[in-house]
Amino acid sequence: MTLAPVAMTRLAIATTNLTKVYRSGHQETPVLQGIDLQIQAGHLHLLMGPSGSGKTTLLSILAGILAPTSGQVVVLGQEITQLSKAALAKFRLQNIGFIFQSFNLFPALTALENVEIALNLKGIKGKKAKEQAVALLKAVGLGDRLDFMPANLSGGQKQRVAIARALAGEPKIIFADEPTASLDSQNGQQVIKILYKLAKQNDCTVLIVTHDPRITAIADRITKIEDGKISNS
Numbered sequence: 001m002t003l004a005p006v007a008m009t010r011l012a013i014a015t016t017n018l019t020k021v022y023r024s025g026h027q028e029t030p031v032l033q034g035i036d037l038q039i040q041a042g043h044l045h046l047l048m049g050p051s052g053s054g055k056t057t058l059l060s061i062l063a064g065i066l067a068p069t070s071g072q073v074v075v076l077g078q079e080i081t082q083l084s085k086a087a088l089a090k091f092r093l094q095n096i097g098f099i100f101q102s103f104n105l106f107p108a109l110t111a112l113e114n115v116e117i118a119l120n121l122k123g124i125k126g127k128k129a130k131e132q133a134v135a136l137l138k139a140v141g142l143g144d145r146l147d148f149m150p151a152n153l154s155g156g157q158k159q160r161v162a163i164a165r166a167l168a169g170e171p172k173i174i175f176a177d178e179p180t181a182s183l184d185s186q187n188g189q190q191v192i193k194i195l196y197k198l199a200k201q202n203d204c205t206v207l208i209v210t211h212d213p214r215i216t217a218i219a220d221r222i223t224k225i226e227d228g229k230i231s232n233s
């Protein structure tokens with residue numbers, strides 16, 4: 001008797017025939033045209049492609065920020081298009097972290113407070129939140145910048161605060177939209193190293209939209225999108 005092979009891979013994200021059409025007035029813009037994508041858990045996976053090809057639209061749908069026009073989106077075994085607005089918000093809060101090109105830090109809060117507030121939103125409060133925020137900032141090499149305001153941090157340091165914030169509550173998936181686009185070479189390299197470590201040490205799935213050739217060198221998989229379709233994977 002032969003035994004069925006045991007599945008060696010775990011899927012963090014899977015889409016089936018995903019489409020997105022933007023509508024404004026009578027005008028329809030088809031952006032995603034039948035995306036079948038599979039992303040393995042624990043992978044550092046890149047989405048690449050020309051400007052306007054639909055990368056940010058796809059990332060936003062996978063993150064549950066934007067609804068697709070049709071198709072299935074399964075994230076961590078959950079078909080997210082079937083969730084109510086409130087259930088989707090809870091799912092995102094529990095499982096997903098975001099990193100943006102423009103950092104999106106609160107300018108009036110210190111580095112520590114920026115991370116603490118994310119922990120508070122996830123139900124971790126008081127002394128515990130402070131301890132975890134300190135640990136997260138230390139993990140991204142900012143243990144000596146806890147009380148700095150964002151305006152007094154370099155671009156790379158701001159992005160590392162944003163990474164620490166995205167890590168609050170140990171999300172299983174991190175989505176990053178052009179995380180190194182506004183960083184110089186040295187800071188970009190440092191951010192890339194941290195994202196890589198994150199995927200490998202914490203078994204976190206990291207999906208990055210990027211044009212940065214330095215990230216392609218360390219990616220587990222690269223999906224290329226052209227005109228709303230996958231051109232290779």
Ligand SMILES: Nc1ncnc2c1ncn2[C@@H]1O[C@H](COP(=O)(O)OP(=O)(O)OP(=O)(O)O)[C@@H](O)[C@H]1O
Nearest residue numbers: 022023029031049050051052053054055056057058
């Ligand atoms: N809210 C919207 N309404 C109408 N069209 C939109 C909207 N958002 C994006 N688009 C269009 O959808 C297409 C894909 O946009 P998207 O931002 O997903 O591309 P991208 O690959 O991320 O581009 P870039 O690399 O320049 O950021 C573009 O032609 C864009 O103009």
